[in-house]
Amino acid sequence: MSLRYALLALLNVEPMTGYDLYKQFESSVGYVWHAPDSQIYPELRRMERDGLLQGEEVPWGTKGRKRQYHVTDAGREAFRTWVNTQLDYPRERDPIHLKAAYLEWAEPEAARQQLQAHIEHYGARLLQWQQKIEEIDGGTSDMLNRRLATVPDVDHQRVAAFKRFTYEGLTARAEQEIAWARRGLALVDSLYP
Amino acid sequence: MSLRYALLALLNVEPMTGYDLYKQFESSVGYVWHAPDSQIYPELRRMERDGLLQGEEVPWGTKGRKRQYHVTDAGREAFRTWVNTQLDYPRERDPIHLKAAYLEWAEPEAARQQLQAHIEHYGARLLQWQQKIEEIDGGTSDMLNRRLATVPDVDHQRVAAFKRFTYEGLTARAEQEIAWARRGLALVDSLYP
DNA sequence: CGTCTCATGTAAGGAGTTACATGATTTA
DNA sequence: TAAATCATGTAACTCCTTACATGAGACG
Known part of the structure; x- marks a missing residue:
């Protein structure tokens, strides 16, 4: 929906x-x-x-x-x-964390590769989202500028602030996922010396 | 799948x-x-x-x-x-962050309530996940104990470590979401004094 | 003249939700 | 004996994915 x-x-x-x-x-x-x-x-x-x-x-x-x-x-x-309107939160359903719980079944090398892929995936997202924040701050966001043109000047700050807030949440999430996967790599190293 | x-x-x-x-x-x-x-x-x-x-x-x-x-x-x-096997990452599709980007359309009170609900949702998850970690550490996790009974002693640490790693990721995510929503509440307060 | 972009669809199927339906067993 | 739990389904629907399909316009 x-x-x-x-x-x-x-x-x-x-x-x-x-x-x-x-x-x-x-x-x-x-x-x-x-x-x-x-x-x-x-x-x-x-x-x-x-x-x-x-x-x-x-x-x-x-x-x-x-x-x-x-x-x-x-x-x-x-x-x-x-x-x-408040939206409903879906029940938990996360393939990555599901698999993480059973990594003892994986070959150490396969586990490392998947954690590395996790880091790369969120690393790429992180760059994209950070770039969005820079565009908002620099006033170079096409979509935002078109939107701002349709609202009174006094509301500009508000409109931009929520867009920035959104991308802040996404970058923080990406950073957290990267940190988690790094801890996972260290864990694999410690378990399979 | x-x-x-x-x-x-x-x-x-x-x-x-x-x-x-x-x-x-x-x-x-x-x-x-x-x-x-x-x-x-x-x-x-x-x-x-x-x-x-x-x-x-x-x-x-x-x-x-x-x-x-x-x-x-x-x-x-x-x-x-x-x-x-490496699994594919789905494209981004997050209703909460989508809505956050357009909170300037919302009534300030409705925005606050939804951010508060976000905090409560992840607060409840956080408790559940933290409890799982305590069960793992305390050896009181039923499912984990049954699983451990089927593997050699030397592998016990490994099996438990990945379960803990999973819940660590989930708790870190929950904490991040809560922190983000708190920043959102502060933002709403600052935008609608 | 070919390739890229613009433009709009259909069709089959997988994954998940909500609601409906039924009946046996255990327990208070 | 009533209620909770155990046990197993179906049906309709939404959302999304993947693949297939077609044709016009712009540009070099």
Whole structure:
């Protein structure tokens, strides 16, 4: 259900086509929420059916057409309700930690490789998220700048602050995961001298 | 696909029925991986069909019957392969952080409540996970003790160490989430004086 | 003229949730 | 004997993944 609100969030800034949204999910917003095109296009149609979006056919080139969606009042209201509503926390279900509990079954070398991969995975994410923070601080974030253009100056600080807060949480998580995996590597070394 | 290996992990310790496994997922193991009965029973049948488990009808009371599953050689081999194989990391998809990025749309009070709920959610998890660590350290973990009974003494330390390592990662994550939400509360206070 | 990007889909299947359904056994 | 626990399912639905499919426009 979050996909719906991720789409509303992006379309609140400006009208876009499914493809525009798909690209956003591949890059910027995709570092917080990812969705493939095969999920985006049907969801946009459902959202229009439910009255949250209004689509408009616009010409593209001489023969081409594309469908641009903008958020309706009902859509803005639904989004506002979502941000104000407590969401349910899913039950725990983490493949990495599940496997970590049974690493005594693994070859030491395989255990090391997987912990190393964990470090690399979160290392790459960390760089991306840190870069987002730098963009926010430097005022070079395209998406944020477009969003800021639609709100009064007095609210700019607030809008930017929550974006920064989000990426701070993600970088802290990444750092924690890296630290944990490093402790895991040390543990493997100590158990298999 | 992880459900399959969570089930194998539990059945590696001793044969169990679907209901036994369901209870484990409701309590102990459930703090790392949860699954409802409606997912467990069909998966057990699929695993038997695939030769990873062997089920056996055992009488229960006078008229009742239950099906007890034990892991086959193929099942143990599949589990060993799983722990040795690098798993794919899913793309980022986190409803909490997605929403955090748009908290400027929320009422300050609603924002506070949701951050508070985040603290309470991870606070409760933290206690559960810390308790698991204490059980491991104190030798009072039922599941771990049964598992240790099946391996040579020299491996005991190793088996326990990885269980502890898992819960250390989860507690560190919980503490990080709590710290993040606390910063969020301070941020809301500073933005809406 | 070929390749990359833009643009929009369908189809099959896996994983998980929620709700519904049934009956035996044990225990207070 | 009523309630809790043990035991095992089905059915409908949502969400997501992977793969397949097609065609126009832009650029070099």
